[in-house]
Amino acid sequence: MDQITLDRWNQKEGPKTLRVSEVSKMITRLLEDEELQNIWISGEISNFKKHSSGHLYFSLSEQVNGKESVISCMIWKGAARYLDFTPDDGMEVLAYGSISHYEPGGRYSFQITQMRPSGAGERALLIESWKREMALKGWFNPERKRVPPRYPTRIGVVTSATGAVIHDIRNVISRRFPVEIVLSPAQVQGASAHEDIARAITRVQEMVDVLIVGRGGGSYEDLFAFNHPCVVEAIVRCPVPVIAAIGHEVDVTLADLAADLRASTPSHAAEQCVPDRQSEHEALMHMKKRMFLQLTNRLEAAQEEINYIRDHLSAHRLLREVRIRREALADIAERLEREAYAVRERASSRLYELLGRLEGKNPVLFIRRELSERRVYLSELSTRFVGAAQVRLASERALMSSLSGILKARGPEAILKAGYCMVNSRGGVIRSCTELTVGERVKIRFWDGTADATIDQVFYDEKI
């Protein structure tokens, strides 16, 4: 194109003076070439200014091999209204518009009608994939979360050395609790911010009890470093609890998710780090009160104890106690005596009873008594016997004389006298010849005497 332009100039003969307006028009014509119309340009915003009129002025820049290229840009108020984000310095954007030459100012600018953060979609996708990987590694697990120490002595802060963050943290902490803050400065923005932040974390982590990783509010792009795996890993590997305070409450970076605690602002992080001096004072007062109350209560109890003991130790009480004991003793002695007497009484009456019973069984008495009774009974019997015997004798005699008469008339004497004999043997009367054995000696009774005989033979009247 340059070549064509030069050729055109070469066609003119001799030096020709052109009017400013002519050149200006030429420039306009050249710049408003269709190649520069309705194009997309990507670049980083710098020198951003919002004019009071509502028009936006800034530059789009790019560095290639250390050489910077800049294009002036503007967005008219009407187009600015439709931007769905607030442009700011340092932001990478993709802008659509046309190059336009402003002849009265001798300046050209890129007039933008549409603009959006560049790479936003790609970055969001990248963050999503990182997030998935980290979740699989368990970096966001709730059970990983540690509780920061209640009373830290050294607090590490990873943030920009110059920003408001360290200032805010310092203010809050100095108001609340005396601790040492160890600032590990880091570049929190820019292409290599993530490496710098990770390094700052590892540098300070061994020296402190708790670590705040902080950054003030910023765009999605600004906070991008805090999504980077090397920052998140440094937080996960940090041996002390990490409190993240990155951007505003609405911005949630992966570092926020991996931190042990998340704070909405750096001041909030500082508050979470240290206890409040005032409430500590109150707690101390409370403990002091509790101790004092406990001691006074215990003293009162001891005093009461002493009073009680003193009351119980008084002479009057002692004497009364002795008297009561003595009475009790006398009572016991009396009861014992009474009991002993009763026992003795019971034993002796039992003894008497036994003695009586024994006396009752005494054979001498028994015999003596029985003997007289028997003697009486005997003499009575004897009398009765003699009487009865005499009566009986008389009756027997009478009977005998009568029987003797009968006997004389009917008795064996008469029979024997009639010639019958009675044979006796072995003490008895022989009534049958079967009772006799041959050779037996028998006595034969006659009415006036007896004769001994020997049986020679026995004859039976009938055959037996």
Add this chain to the structure above:
Amino acid sequence: MKKYEELIGELKEIVRKMEDSNTTLDEMVTLYEQGIILVRQCEDRLNEVEVKITELGKEP
């Protein structure tokens, strides 16, 4: 020098012992004296207004 956390821990233990009904009066008096010293130490520590800031160099 003991950490504030240690001082508070000791103080809590003393309060706990004092509230234990098995503690004798003598022990309690001793505990109270120790407790008051600890409270004062804690208060002194809290009253230190100085917050020290150490800035690490970029490369150690």
